[in-house]
Amino acid sequence: MKSFKRLLSLLLVISMVLSLAGCKKATETNNSTLFKPGKYIGEGKGINGTVKVEVTVTEDEITDIKVLEHNETPGVSDLAINDLPLQIIEAQGLGIDTVAGATMSSNAILEAVGQALEKAGANIEALKEKTAGKDSPSATVTEKQADVVVIGGGGAGLAAAVSAHQNGASVIVLEKMPRVGGNTMISGASYNAVDPKRQEAQGIEDSVDKHFQQTYEGGDKLGNPELIRILVDNAYPTIEWLESMGMEFKDTLHTVLGGLWPRAHAPVEPLGTGFINTYMNYIKENNTEMEVLVNTEATELIMENNKVIGVKAKSPDGELILKSNNGVIIATGGFAGNVEMRDEYNKNWPSLTNLKTTNHPGATGDGLAMAKAIGANLIDMEQIQLLPMGDPNTGSLSGNIEQGVENRIFVNKSGNRFVDEGARRDVMTKALFEQENSFMWVILDSHSYPTGDVRNHFNESIDELVTEGRAYKADTLEDLAKQIGINPENLVEAVNKFNSCVETGKTDEFGRTLYQFKIDTAPFYAGARVPTVHHTMGGIQINTSAQVLDNNGKVIPGLYAAGEVTGGIHGTNRLGGNALADISVFGKIAGENAAKNNQ
Known part of the structure; x- marks a missing residue:
């Protein structure tokens, strides 16, 4: 009986020691640092390319966020660029709503800050649960x-x-x-x-x-x-x-x-x-x-x-x-x-x-x-008006390489033209729906982009679009066709027929009458487009x-x-x-x- 009591006492002592050790370990964990102090760089993918940020942290606080580089659209992305870093600092977390109208720019900033904080040793999933506090709306x-x-x-x-x-x-x-x-x-x-x-x-x-x-x-x-x-x-x-x-x-x-x-x-x-x-x-x-x-x-x-x-x-x-x-x-x-x-x-x-x-x-x-x-x-x-000019990923008009109707053609996945590119919007879109995957390429040349820094109607340079993989560039039509995966012979024939009509000024087989320059001067460019809902x-x-x-x-x-x-x-x-x-x-x-x- 005495032996049993001694054993029970020993077990109780061991249990207490383990419990104290556990409490000590839990306390140490709860008091552990959130970040490794310093400045960290992170990057995220925005609508027009990379967004780069610098995040400064102490052991337990995000103290500063700077957007170092971005190519986001002026006006559209301003609120995201200016406000989101402040909201993240206020919340001390990443559970922030994106800015309406600038979703991709917002996501790019959140991604970039998250990447930087991960380098600082942060628990990213825990930070995503922290949101900026807001006072409840007044009842008045x-x-x-x-x-x-x-x-x-x-x-x-x-x-x-x-x-x-x-x-x-x-x-x-x-x-x-x-x-x-x-x-x-x-x-x-x-x-x-x-x-x-x-x-x-x-x-x-x-x-x-x-x-x-x-x-x-x-x-x-x-x-x-x-x-x-x-x-x-x-x-x-x-x-x-x-x-x-x-x-x-x-x-x-x-x-x-x-x-x-x-x-x-x-x-x-x-x-x-x-x-x-x-x-x-x-x-x-x-x-x-x-x-x-x-x-x-x-x-x-x-x-x-x-x-x-x-x-x-x-x-x-x-x-x-x-x-x-x-x-x-x-x-x-x-x-x-x-x-x-x-x-x-x-x-x-x-x-x-x-x-x-x-x-x-x-x-x-x-x-x-x-x-x-x-x-x-x-x-x-x-x-309801549709356009044949939507970005395949976002539906937006950004990334559209055309500079004017007169100097570009549309070709389908086989490299063939299929519509008058100067027609009404509904006519062009209906024709695009009849093509494989409702998908087309806009084809043009250096008449539209004499230099790589020339910008489209959405303030994007052709060099930027090519670098981001949103447009393709080649010194020959054959090489361009290979890059975008269409039949080179068909593309060359389509361009030659178009150029012939530019020379003669005659209406072509699709009824096109709007021409200015031939597509004959390298570099040649291509950009992908799909139908998108545009106007009611x-x-x-x-x-x-x-x-x-x-x-x-x-x-x-x-x-x-x-x-x-x-x-x-x-x-x-x-x-x-x-x-x-x-x-x-x-x-x-x-x-x-x-x-x-x-x-």
């Missing part, structure tokens, strides 16, 4: 008032805001995304307008009537002729309006994909930054009478006595009630980014469920839903004053709309280059009329 309701409230901070909304202020109104702009710009910011920014001075310098004959006819017939005569006439008559005066505020356009005009004529103006600043910067510079100069609220989502139009008098919205700080003295302008863009909605209305294409889009993430049709809820009439909703021609019905009409064709007092959220202008097919003209012209008209509204 904040009220604001202005003469004009604009829903949407893209090109149409900002044009309307500036125009309204120029006509004497105080203005509040609501933008649900973390930044202004919308689709305008990431567009190729080609703007169609008949411009005698610039066009005559290039030997281009044009007229406003021709622009009208091509727009009307290009949409199969479904567009409202009165709205189209407003568009083409005011396209160039609106360019002059933009120039009066400091915006600059290049002197040389071009034919944009599906534009049908060389009347497209290219801004000096890349992408759509010229438009957005012009408007925002004006707004900043007049900030006592103009306010822009980002991260603020409009949810409902406020009606009183059958008139729109304001907007309900939500922000990180709680609910907002925005009262308008004169009018509310809807400029929220289309619904190409809303898969469910485009599937609901699509009648003209194969399933759009799995197609990517060129649009920014905010293009989800919110304005259409708000307008419909108060009886606004929606027209042409089934008219349907939307809110408006009159020539940009007033919203109800289901009975009557004006809804106090409500205006402009831009892609509207329908009735482009018919079945929008001409390339007409969107920037549309949003600018009708944004300006909506702002002016809303400012003067006395209904």
